[in-house]
Amino acid sequence: MSSSEPVALRLIDREFLIACAPEERDGLLEAAGFLDRKMRELRANAKAPSFERLAVLTAISVTHEFLTLRKQHDAQEQRLSDGLATLRSKLDAALESDPLKR
Template identity: 80%
Template structure:
């Protein structure tokens, strides 16, 4: 987070409130992240037997991290395909230009 801080922002996770200092630019994103995490923790709580807040937090962290890693891998795969496609296109363009130069 940025070093220039504003008044703390209140984040609610399950039934607990946390005050987090952040810059004004980070406030909206932090609130969105807290809302996402709160939903994830509530979803996990609905499917668990008497879970503690700490256990829910760990399970949510693992779940969100797993989702992030899967998205990163998907992004890397798409980026690799795009790079390969661009290299193929560049090769075809080079060959076409070369062929055009030879014909002159």
């Protein structure tokens, strides 16, 4: 079992120390970089929001993007599943009508 180590993350010129397992460090840094870019993007389009308001706006924006992508993924997965079921039915029908099978 690995122990947690503090990692320094910067979001809009503020530093946060967050404990994480060494194997999660790169992912956490990548997530913080993504979040920082989103916060800066929203800050550029807002009227001097506080850090807290900017964090909430960014959380809502990122969550909306995530849910949209998840719905798209679920729809694609359902289409794939339906397509495989149709293919399986056609294959079963072809095998049942195979004259060599009789």
